[in-house]
Amino acid sequence: RMKMQLVLQLCWSQLIEDVVGDGQYDIEFDGDQLLYVDPVTYQAVPRLPEFADQWTPDPGLAEDTYVSLGTCKYNIPRAIKRENSPPEVIVSPTSMIYPKQDMELGVPNTLICFVNDFHPPEVNITWTRNGQLVDRSDISRTKYYSNSDFSFRTASYLKFTPRENDIYSCSVGHISLQAPLSRFWVDVFMCVCGVILGLIGVVTGLWFIMKANKSHRV
Structure with missing residues (x-):
């Protein structure tokens, strides 16, 4: 308990x-x-x-x-x-996107789009995979939760299976925004591979430069 x-x-x-x-x-x-x-x-x-x-x-x-x-x-x-009908306070949301569990290629997981600190409590959340809208049956949504400062928060969940080169986005629409607030998620494994390949390229380039300089002196 x-x-x-x-x-x-x-x-x-x-x-x-x-x-x-x-x-x-x-x-x-x-x-x-x-x-x-x-x-x-x-x-x-x-x-x-x-x-x-x-x-x-x-x-x-x-x-x-x-x-x-x-x-x-x-x-x-x-x-x-x-209070003579005071105007409604309008506050822009913040958002972040992250996986529910540690990522493994080919293993089903869930992406979470957490939207926070907005008012009034009405947002539209959409998901895309490689620029295309995802199947709505893979998406679930929480209620609006009240924060201590009277702003609100909510979360959207996307069931997915990580694949190489896939790029996911979560876009949030709100009355305070002129354009949707978008966040992107790319498999960390792919990012790490890109960094490693970049470092290899830098090291290789430096090696050729040093070799060329040495040959020039000779």
């Missing part, structure tokens, strides 16, 4: 065109989401399947969620009205 020293419960509700959305109720441990509660069914959904085997939610969680989300939905529109 998971030993917990601190559990942070978060509820947030998104306003779009003066309509309050379903919102979300998260339970986090040291800043990492353990689960969220579906706002329609009020069932706990673990972020990763293995979490379900390590921790069983409190039976009263569904009732707590109902009350907390109800409070959010009631208070947020009134708070905004009292």
